[in-house]
Amino acid sequence: MTDLLETPYLLRVARGEIVKRPPVWMMRQAGRYMKIYRDLRDKYPSFRERSENPDLAIEISLQPWRAFQPDGVIMFSDILTPLPGIGIPFDIIESRGPIIDPPIRTQEQVDRLTPFDPEASLPFIKTILKTLRQEVGNQSTVLGFVGSPWTLAAYAIEGKSSKDYKVIKQMAFSEPSVLHSFLSKLAEAxxxxxxxxxxxxxxxxxxxxxxxxxxxxxxxDTFALPYQQQVVKAVKATHPDTPLILYISGSAGVLERMGQSGVDIVSVDWTVDMADARKRLGPTMKVQGNIDPGVLLGSHDFIKERILDTIRKAGQGGHILNLGHGVLVGTPEENVRHFFATAKQADQWLD
Structure with missing residues (x-):
């Protein structure tokens, strides 16, 4: 067992240790709100190049680490990254988002999907994660991430981002066997x-x-939860000590169900009061979140007030401070810096 002094702060909390302040990181921590990222994007306009070229992905992942010293460093990638490894090609167009052509619409297409071998299809992932661990040492926790089956299926079936999810819902309600077959294959991958x-x-x-x-x-309960559970159960069978977090945008109506997925931590969006979330999820479930990203457009005093309010409502232990969604484009870098600095000193004002 690694000595606690050598265990990164966020990892200690994710494993259940009580500490003096919640660890802090942000979703979309690396990205367009940072000038250094925008400059690099201008030089390398392809998102897939930025996320699949190890040197670029490592540099982008470390940009906010160098600037703000968050307690978590998440690798720069995309939830669609593994899809080509099972036979679903995609592209990401800067102004339009992900494009999957042809989309998955038939059982025949599902049957043609190939077994997933990440070592062969995603060799850059190992380089990125190993290097991030070396770079941050024990000063921060390195986070990986994946898309869950329902969301990946939605992209693959719709063929793009969607506002009404009409195509996948039509499949769910008229050809559920096709969708269940696809979701199960995605969960395995x-x-x-x-x-x-x-x-x-x-x-x-x-x-x-x-x-x-x-x-x-x-x-x-039919199309999302069972496949979250399939993923978590398979991972916990081989890696029981690695904490898993589940995030859903607009999750107020399914919060308790998220807690049934088997994950260690539920990431709460800002549409739920954090005190209510803790009551609804129960005393044993750890939480992450849940500050409205728009708060970072406010004054420094306002940002501090919301940070302290969220920490108080979350209570002692089992809380990772984060936004309820990703950092908004146009957020002042100085406000992000203030957010992290304040969060790291929060115990001074909470006594």
Whole structure:
């Protein structure tokens, strides 16, 4: 067992240790709000090049680490990254987002999907994660991440981002056997990918089921929760000590169900009061979040007030401070710096 003094702060909390302040990181921590990232993006306009070229992905992952010293460093990647490894090509167009052509619409297409071998199809992931671990040492926790089955299926079936999820819901309600077959294959591949990330150096892994908040609770129980559970069960069978986080945008209606997924930590968005979230999830479930990203557009005093309010509502132990969604484009870097500095000194004002 690693000595606690050598265990990164966020990892200690994710494993259940009580500490003096919550660890802090941000979703979309690396990205367009930082000038240094925008300059690099201008030089390398392809998102896939930035996320799949190890040197670029490592540099981008470390940009906020060097600037703000968060307690968590998350690798720069995309939830769609593993899809080509099972036979689903995609592209990301800067102004339009992900494009999957042809989209998955038939059982025949599902049957043609190939077994996932991350070592062969994603060799850059090992380089990225191993290097991040070397770079940050024990000063920060390295996080990996994956998309959950429902959300990946939604992208693959819709063929792009969607506002109404009409195509996948039509499949869910008219050809459920096709969708269930696809979701199960995705869950198997994602579990393999999570285990691979852990083996490559990820100390915590976050599952993004970003679009599952668009499901009714009844349909969440049918099309999202069982496949989250399939992933978590498979990972815990081989890597029981690696904490897993689940994040869903717009999760107020399914919060308790998120807690049934088997993850160690539920990441709460800002539409739920943190004190209410803790009551709804129960005393044994750890939480992450849940400050509105728009707060970072406010004054420094306002940012501090919201940080302290969130920490108080979360109570002692089992809380990782984060936003309820990703950093907004246009957020002043100085406000992000203030957020981290304040969070790291929060125990001074909470006594």
């Amino acid at each position: 994602i579990a393999t990918y999570v285990r691979y990330q852990i083996d490559c150096g990820a100390q915590v892994v976050q599952l993004f089921d970003s679009w599952a908040g668009q499901l009714s609770p009844q349909d969440y």
